[in-house]
Amino acid sequence: MSALSYAAPSTVQDAIGLLSGAKGIAKVMSGGTDLLVQMKMGRLKADLIVDTKKLPGIFGITESAGVFTIGAATSGAQLGEHEGLKAAWPGVVEAANLIGSTQVQGRASLAGNLCNASPAADSVPAMIAAGAVAVIVGPNGQREAPVETIVVGPGRTSLAKDEFILQFRLPARPARSSDAYLRFIPRTEMDIAVVGCGVSVTLDAQGVCTAARVALGAVAPTQVLVTAAANALIGHTLDTATLAAVDAAARAACNPITDKRGTIDFRIKIAGVLARRAAKIAYDRAGARA
Amino acid sequence: MTYVGNKADLKVVGTRPVRPDGVDKVTGRATFGADFNLPGQLVGKVLRSPHPHARIIKIDASRALALTGVKAVISAEDLPNIASEEAFVGEGPMNFRDLSRNCMARDKVLYEGHAVAALAATTEAIANAALALIDVTYEVLPFVIDVNEAMQPGAPLLDDNMYTANVEPKPTAPSNIAKRVHFKKGDVAAGFAKADVIVSGTYNTEAVHQAYIEPHAALATANADGQCTIWASSQGHFMIRAYVAKLLGIEIANLRVIPAEIGGGFGGKTVVYLEPLALALAQKSGRPVKMVMSREEVFRASGPTSGASMDVKIGATKDGIITAISSEMRFQAGAFPGSPVQPACMCAFAMYDLENVEVTGYDVISNRPKVAAYRAPGAPIGSFASESAIDELADKLGMDPIVLRQKNAVNQGSKTHYGVTFPEIGYEQVLAATKAHPHWSAPLGPNQGRGVATGFWFNIGGESSAAVHINEDGSVSVATGSPDIGGSRASMAMMAAEVLGIPVDNVRAIVADTASIGFTHVTGGSRVTYATGMATVQAAQNVVADLKKRAAMIWDISPDAVDWKDGEAVPAGANAGGFDPLPLAAIALKAGRTGGPIGSEVSVNAQGAGPGFGAHICDVEVDPETGYVTVLRYTAVQDVGRAIHPSYVEGQIQGGAVQGIGWALNEEYIYNAKGSMDNAGFLDYRVPVASDLPMIDAVLVEVPNPRHPFGLRGVGEVPIVPPLAAVANAVSHAIGIRMHDLPLSPPTICAAIDAKG
Structure with a gap:
């Protein structure tokens, strides 16, 4: 019977060294709310777990010149209690806070949610819509990558075996900017998104959209940045024609499967509905931040 | 005690005392099925079929047995081959052959998750590793999941010897239809001819699980002298005793079953899954064996209740008087016969006083886990079809759906389509x-x-035992054989207190094990407060009669001259003598001098639910x-x-x-x-x-x-x-x-x- 090794290094260099030298399957753990469950269910047999929670900078939220830096293992509960982050990025926070139960929120992290690489991860479409950047450390030092480049397929990321995410950065926002995230589940909580949609917008004084990003989850093997939906918003107030164009663009971006959580037709339809509704919330929030 | 018609005469019944099981449950002290442990116990695990339908060609456990820490492996070959025999100890009919083969597959696996082998090892990690070392050779067979497909000629057959029962003449070919049930009253064709409005439709439901929070768990020991004990949570420890004794060929007196607190059953814990396997592994290994299902195992291998496909047709006059109902209900039974199609056919239309009705049901096996009872078995499913159709009829008539029901409602004296x-x-x-x-x-x-x-649900009575004992300090112990899944300890204590005329706080009720109280049927059928309550009331009445006798002895008067009032013996009248009331505690204190301990155990087969x-x-x-x-x-x-x-x-x-x-x-x-x-x-x-x-x-x-x-x-x-x-x-x-x-x-x-x- 093979043994499982566990390490909780206190420096980034040690963590990278452990991952570089690992034989077999090495997994990086932050909150562990996905990883430990997968191991208990027998879906994953790891040889080494590198726990990041003792690393400097892995927890906490700081703001400098409007740029928010979020430690990769910062819990959903911590995000939800940060008034500044909630005011600037309500969509990112509401997405992160949808993950799991109250108990899970005490542990679940943005990095874990992203690197678990589920197409249905709640925080990921919101982070992509927000234009979030992942700060990645590895044997060659530090690099930065847009969040939408991290997940490459179900359960697969673009990170090397000895790389992990240390922090996320959310860009500074102009006035009249905000975001929103909606997911569809058949219940009120404790569920996995059938479809998720994040929308981030900046409006001018007349309520016309000047910048937008729209991202969908659970409608394709990875989250989808829907440029056509963003383009449908830019240059427009949220009138009926714009809403219809956003709906159509979102539906066109879908490449879903039929599974136990929803059919292809249902997911495509809901993607359009959520894109419209999330855009409405984001516009309303942005308008209120004049 | 005769029927207490006047609610105002009741002092305890109808009040809301703090629930006696509550503190233990909210503080985490309650001991559920998985909370029992014994020194030297092994961990038992089940190897389950990955196929919905396959013939078992060979099971080779040699690699598993070679792993250090593995103490025993069993498969069907290690268990008695049980012949077909109908029993009724649970909440529905049970065939011991099917029960045995459901606990451990013999010859064929009939659903994904069907137990193929079980083993016991010193640790959970070793047990899990050993499961992967049991080599099973299967011949994979075609399978069928859907109930309507399973009924079609040419569908893959689960049992080559199954000929639909209750069909005349007997079918010439086997099928997956285990049984036909049929209820007929009046003339349906004539009834529909009289109808101004007819609605008809086909209704489908899916299989659902009872979804109790506590997974199945059992701990078993087998001593060298043949005495066996099982600790388990269930809706009936006497049911576990009867089933396990039968499946393993043990004399009932040699098997004691100790009930745990139960974390939900809803009918799903009226059968055994792990208990016979844990005991067989304990017998083979010589050590206690504990088994606990994972949630995944609970879903794949226990419960659920049937999904169904049902046709309903209802005719009515324009005034809303139902003239005819016809219906066909096709129920999934899972891999063995025994769906609740019969109670579904009965309950679905029992609310209506009908002249013409014909209901046919089919019990159909397919490659799904065998269904178990689920709260009013069958009735929710059948009533989904009937009550949807009645609603559609009300819509079509433009009538208030409650008024429509009032026009056709059963009352005292109404004869149902099933004869009652x-x-x-x-x-x-x-x-x-x-x-x-x-x-x-x-x-x-x-x-x-x-x-x-x-x-509608029938509600039942049945066999129950209860004991009421007066303790030396005047407090009262009540013991019954009914696992408490819905507050029966509270209701038994309250009914005993009512009869004894004392506060309910002075009464403590427990669930006694199979060696400590008389036989008691499962907690199911909504029977416990009624039937076990009746045994408790009668035992308390016996105790009151005894208390009066003791008081008479102390006072040296005739027992007829003593009344029992508000927990005290009092002289029946002025002629009985001028004695001060004698409280229960005072009589209890002197019990040794008036004939010894005061108590009564009563066993009943309660009728008239x-x-x-x-x-x-x-x-x-x-x-x-x-x-x-x-x-x-x-x-x-x-x-x-x-x-x-x-x-x-x-x-x-x-x-x-x-x-x-x-x-x-x-x-x-x-x-x-x-x-x-x-x-x-x-x-x-x-x-x-x-x-x-x-x-x-x-x-x-x-x-x-x-x-x-x-x-x-x-x-x-x-x-x-x-x-x-x-x-x-x-x-x-x-x-x-x-x-x-x-x-x-x-x-x-x-x-x-x-x-x-």
């Missing part, structure tokens, strides 16, 4: 209370709909773009006879309604193309969470059952019967489309809205 004539029942009172409830006339907003549905009826109103709002259903308001009205502990009764009604709402909206067994269950976990098997639900308003109607001293009826099962149709009728009204298939999940509703355009 109802005694005192409260259906009319329930309908009147429902119609009068403010919910029924409250306004609705856009995209909102209201549904009403009613339901009171039938139960309920009516539920449900309001929903449907998001027309997504099909998402919000349950806005829910009212459940029920005739409970008389509530012993009203809070527990309301809890039963709320719990039943919630399980029914889950059944209606999102719960279902989802199978993939390989015949494998795709959602064997609480993430994707969606029971409602608390935030999905409004407060369920439970309304108690009390039409006493005069055959019980306190007038009670069983209450636990009726409340799960109406919700399926109540929710479906509400959704149908909200979207303006009659919904025929459960669950009413968002994709289903969305598709219906889109199809209508």
Whole structure:
């Protein structure tokens, strides 16, 4: 019977060294709310777990010149209690806070949610819509990558075996900017998104959209940045024609499967509905931040 | 004690004392099935079939046995080959051959998750590793999951020797149809000829699980002298004793079963799965063996209840008098016969006083886990079809659906289509209370709909034993053989206190093991408060008679000259003598000098249970773009006879309604193309969470059952019967489309809205 090794290094260099030298399957753990469950269910047999929670900078939220830096293992509960982050990025926070139960929120992290690489991860479409950047450390030092480049397929990321995410950065926002995230589940909580949609917008004084990003989850093997939906918003107030164009663009971006959580037709339809509704919330929030 | 007709005469019954099991449960001290441990115990695990249907060619456990720490491996070859024999110890018919083969597959595996072998090892990690070292050679066979497909000629056969029972002449070819049931009253063709309006439709439900929070667990020991003990949580430790003794060939006196606190059963713990395997492994290894199912195993290998496909046709005059009903119900039984199609055919139409009715049911096996009882087995399923059709009829007639039911309601003296004539029942009172409830006339907003549905369950009595003992200090111990799944310790203590005339705080009730009390049938059929309560009441009455005798002895007067009043012996009248009252505690103190300990054990086979009826109103709002259903308001009205502990009764009604709402909206067994269950976990098997639900308003109607001293009826099962149709009728009204298939999940509703355009 093979043994499982566990390490909780206190420096980034040690963590990278452990991952570089690992034989077999090495997994990086932050909150562990996905990883430990997968191991208990027998879906994953790891040889080494590198726990990041003792690393400097892995927890906490700081703001400098409007740029928010979020430690990769910062819990959903911590995000939800940060008034500044909630005011600037309500969509990112509401997405992160949808993950799991109250108990899970005490542990679940943005990095874990992203690197678990589920197409249905709640925080990921919101982070992509927000234009979030992942700060990645590895044997060659530090690099930065847009969040939408991290997940490459179900359960697969673009990170090397000895790389992990240390922090996320959310860009500074102009006035009249905000975001929103909606997911569809058949219940009120404790569920996995059938479809998720994040929308981030900046409006001018007349309520016309000047910048937008729209991202969908659970409608394709990875989250989808829907440029056509963003383009449908830019240059427009949220009138009926714009809403219809956003709906159509979102539906066109879908490449879903039929599974136990929803059919292809249902997911495509809901993607359009959520894109419209999330855009409405984001516009309303942005308008209120004049 | 005769029937207490006047509620005002009761001092304890009808009050709401703090629940005696509550503190242990909320502080985590209650010992559930998995909480028992013994020195030297091994961990038992089951190897389960990955195939829905396959012949077992060979099981080779040599590699597993070679692993250090593995102490025993068993398969069907290690267990007695049990012959076909019908039994009735659980909540429904049980064939011991099928039970044995369900616990451990013999020759063939019949569903994904079917047990193929079991082993015991020193640690869980070793046990899990050893499972992967048992080599099973299968010949994979074609499988069938859907009930209608399983009935077709040419469908893969699970049992080559199955010829449909109760069909004349006997079929010439085997099929997956185990049994046909048939109820007929009057002339259906003549009835439909008289109808002004006819509705008909086909209704489908999916298999759903009881979803008790506590997984199955058992700890077993087998001593060198043949004495065996099992600790387990179940709805009947006498059931475990009977089943395990039969399956392993043990004399009943050599098997003692000790009940654990139970974390939910809902009918699903009226059979055995792990218990015989744990004991067989204990016998083989010589060490105690503990087995606990994972949630995934609970879904794949225990429960569930049937999914069904049902046709209903109802004819009525334009005045709303039903002239005829015909129906065919096709029920999944799982891999072995025994679906609840018969009670479904009976209950679905029992609310209506019908002249012409014909109902046919089919019990159909397919490659699914064998169904187990689930709260009012069959009735919610059949009533979904019947109460949806009645609702459609009301829509078509333009008639208030409660008025339509009132026009056709059964009452005392009504003869059902299955032959029984109802005694005192409260259906009319329930309908009147429902119609009068403010919910029924409250306004609705856009995209909102209201549904009403009613339901019936027989309620039963049966065999129960109870003992009442007066302790030396005057406190009272009550022991029964009924596992407490719905507050029976509270209700037994209350009924004993009522008879003894003392505060309920002085009475402590427990669940006694199989060696410590007489035989008691399972906790099921809504029978315990009625039947075990009757045994408790009679035992308390015996104790009162004895207490009077002791007082007479102390006073040196005739026992006839002593009365029992408010917990004290008093002289029956002025001529009896001028004695001060003698309290129970004073008599208890002198028990040694008046004949020894005071106590009584009574065993009964209680008859005369009171039938139960309920009516539920449900309001929903449907998001027309997504099909998402919000349950806005829910009212459940029920005739409970008389509530012993009203809070527990309301809890039963709320719990039943919630399980029914889950059944209606999102719960279902989802199978993939390989015949494998795709959602064997609480993430994707969606029971409602608390935030999905409004407060369920439970309304108690009390039409006493005069055959019980306190007038009670069983209450636990009726409340799960109406919700399926109540929710479906509400959704149908909200979207303006009659919904025929459960669950009413968002994709289903969305598709219906889109199809209508």
